[in-house]
Amino acid sequence: MSSTHVLRRPGDEAGPADPQVSELLVLWQHPETLAILAIGRFGYDGETYTFNYTRQAAEIQGLRTLPELRDLHRTFRSTRMPLVFEQRVMSPRRPDFDDYLDRIGLRPENATPWEQIVHSGGARVGDTLQFMQMPGVRDGRARARFFANGVRHVPEQPRDLGGRATEITGDSQEAALSALNPGDIVDILPEHGNPIDEYACLIVAGGTPIGWVPMAISRDVRRLMGTGTLTGRVLRIAPPGSPAHTRLVVDLDVAAPEGFVFDPDGMWDRLS
Secondary structure (H helix, E strand, C coil): CCCEEEEECCCCCCCCCCCCEEEEEEEEEEECCCEEEEEEEECCCCCCCEEEEEEEHCCCCCCCCCCCCCCCCCCEECCCCHHHCCCCCCCCCCCCCCHHHHHHCCCCCCCCCHHHHHHHHCCCCCEEHHHHEEEEEEEEEEEEEEEEEEEHHHHCCEECCCCCCEECHHHHHHHHHHCCCCEEEEEEEEECCCCCCCCCCEEEEECCCEEEHHHHHHHHHHHHHHCCCCEEEEECCCCCCCCCHCCCEEEEECCCCCCCCCCCCCCCCEEE
């Protein structure tokens, strides 16, 4: 039987809000396989934060649960963001706070801890966690908003696009990224032979691979492709020198085949 665990710590609490995004997938990179898996669901209703582990988390052998969120089968609730996530929020007292908000596309008056996580993806250099907005099907359309993953790894080796090995240099990738503007269209193409993700999908601008669709939805994106290709739209592009994991945000909004759902196997379902 599932139960609820209420987190309480002294300190500032979350104030009332009306967030447009109310739930995020918590993605974790396996230290050995490097697979990126959806281990949790993190929510905020404007007053209370919640966290649940997923069915996928329960199937990972040897998974070390997150500090303060140790029990796989409990719903955690608090008016304060769990510390393991709060550590990803920048203090407004930092001298680079305004630059940071510019980079993640957030206005100062909206820079609550929750909105910082939503807009930044919550990842840190060398970290194993990141956050992604929950994809879904609405009004017959499959919609997902995501950060381009693995941007700094793309030039490490040739990438197989449709049976054609494509060489990418750091300079060619940077040129393709720097040429992008919000609203631009990027191609989403299958990458063959990826050793980490058999359903890998590359984000391609002007014929140059610049990043990957998150592995958590790559299988679903392949299903949306059918035998063709997909396109996404640039929501935000950060300037050169920005952390690679915040460089590019893409919106996917395409007609969904009849019966299509993200995560058809229910691996994102809550354990409690």
